[in-house]
């Protein structure tokens with residue numbers, strides 16, 4: 001029997017396109033293995049200690065939502081950076097992924113300072129990058145696909161030593177140009193893929209759970225689950241992303 005603490009940062013502000021479903025997938029897949037999950041919602045102003053957090057989840061948000069949480073996030077940045085260096089797990093989607101970097105310049109030209117956990121920056125571009133997407137992801141050997149939905153105005157550029165999460169097969173990814181998608185630094189994963197992402201990419205959910213358990217020195221070999229339905233959902237989303245109906249040009 002293991003136990004993990006999952007902190008959900010700003011659930012009222014950062015939650016787009018079913019991002020909350022990622023929390024449900026993490027909880028169910030842990031509970032099905034007899035692992036106890038404690039969920040801690042974190043709202044702006046709450047006093048919390050990241051030292052008891054094993055896995056931190058942050059969803060996507062519109063520019064206005066990102067601005068609302070930016071100050072609170074900034075106040076927590078030192079503590080978060082320290083936890084990341086000790087291998088705390090973070091999973092961040094879209095608007096939150098952007099905030100892990102140095103800054104995000106919004107569509108209105110406002111510059112929102114980031115947490116500086118990852119060496120990346122984001123500038124709003126002309127038109128939004130919208131559609132179903134699929135990437136090839138090499139955090140597994142052999143690599144596996146991840147499928148999701150993206151909708152962002154920001155174009156993210158990674159520093160030279162930061163690894164992308166994957167290579168774009170269908171869709172736009174970080175900036176629509178260099179074929180990279182997302183980023184990985186230590187146990188931190190950032191991605192533009194909404195979905196919800198984890199229910200139809202269960203191997204990523206298990207990857208995050210394994211890392212969170214290892215972070216707490218709990219040697220809990222995750223037993224295999226019957227992922228027939230999840231596999232079907234994955235394949236359907238992959239076909240959708242590959243279909244010619246989507247992802248032609250940025251929509252203005």
Ligand code: GLN
Pocket residue numbers: 016059060061062063066093094095096151152153154155
């Ligand atoms: N506001 C950001 C952008 O448009 C992020 C949007 C999102 O989280 N989907 O780039």
